[in-house]
Amino acid sequence: MSEIDGHTQLFGLFAHPAAHSKSPMMHNLSFEKRGINARYLAFDVTQETLPAAIEGLRALHMGGVNLSMPLKEAVIPLLDHMDPAAKLVGAVNTIVNRDGELTGYTTDGAGILASLPADLDLKKTRALIFGAGGAAKSAAIALALAGVEHLTIVNRHVDNGSRGAQLRDLLRYETSAKVDLLSMGETTSVRCAVADAKLIINATSMGMAPNTAMCPVPDASWLKPKQIVYDMVYNPLDTKLLQVAAAAGVQQRIDGLQLLAMQGAAAFKLWTNQEMPLADVRTALNQ
Structure with missing residues (x-):
């Protein structure tokens, strides 16, 4: 140096x-x-x-x-x-x-987009984001501005005035994105949305140390091998979500260090x- x-x-x-x-x-x-x-x-x-x-x-x-x-x-x-x-x-x-x-x-949004697979066409991609906080907001806005086909936001709270509702409304008013909002408690609807998504992003603290056993996707049966699973958590690097994705045969798994670097x-x-x-x-x- x-x-x-x-x-x-x-x-x-x-x-x-x-x-x-x-x-x-x-x-x-x-x-x-x-x-x-x-x-x-x-x-x-x-x-x-x-x-x-x-x-x-x-x-x-x-x-x-x-x-x-x-x-x-x-x-x-x-x-x-x-x-x-x-x-x-x-x-x-x-x-x-x-x-x-x-x-x-x-640069969070730019980092998210840069860390996605180069051959992913967002205009033909249905995406799902767990969370509605700062990290989720950056990811959602970046995807929306990049022209993602459809975006589902899954959050614990979805009532009027909640961060989930505010993020949905912001995206609908300020971008041309098609956006849905689901409550984490709507298990059947969330599972269907996960199954329909090509890109699944965890933008919550679920799985972050010390709560390493937490995971927004309960088990591998929710996922399919050709999906892309992205966890923004990098401590630990191999989160519970990425472990579940591996068990489901998902090949394209992106960890939080990739976002940090990008x-x-x-x-x-x-x-x-x-x-x-x-x-x-x-x-x-x-x-």
Whole structure:
């Protein structure tokens, strides 16, 4: 890695907590592989200290930062500009500093699309998403804007005012997507929707440590081998859902590290205008 000097540019993560993040490893490895004189650090930033941190970003001429929840939403009033996709999602996970002007982006949706099989034609794809929180919203909007044929959202709460209903209505009003909303408790309807879907995404915390036994799909009989099963959880990497999918003979199983790498790659491209060395990053993430 190049030595730090007076020309080294600083990037970082604003999060609370921040110490557990894999982002510094991903970006510093990428800077090294691409010969870029830059460093990426993790900063513990709370909602209370966020305004000061953003002013520090400007004052120190940092190239940009990533943010985690709840900072993704809290940062919006502090920015100069927002990318249209970030406006629609209502959250920012990447900031680019261009001569003191801060623009907010969301790379989660781009990461989701980039991690799908290259030969998947979304315009001919029925998709189903478990969840209606921030991760589900990013996935749903990305799929809708990409022209997915039909989208089913499955959430615990679907009454008026719930996050599920709000997401359904947002997609219907702001995109041309055909969207259905089902309650997790409607077992028969959910099972039929799962069977009809080509792409199934878990955007909930079900299966995430320490609740590793939880799974939105009860057993392998719900799934078919030619489906694509995508779990956004990466701790553990081999979630209960992916295990159930494997038992059903599903060949195309996508884990959360793929999303982590792809959304990081989108941020890296915004900052440097270069491609992240994904093969090296993926190897490092798997270690």
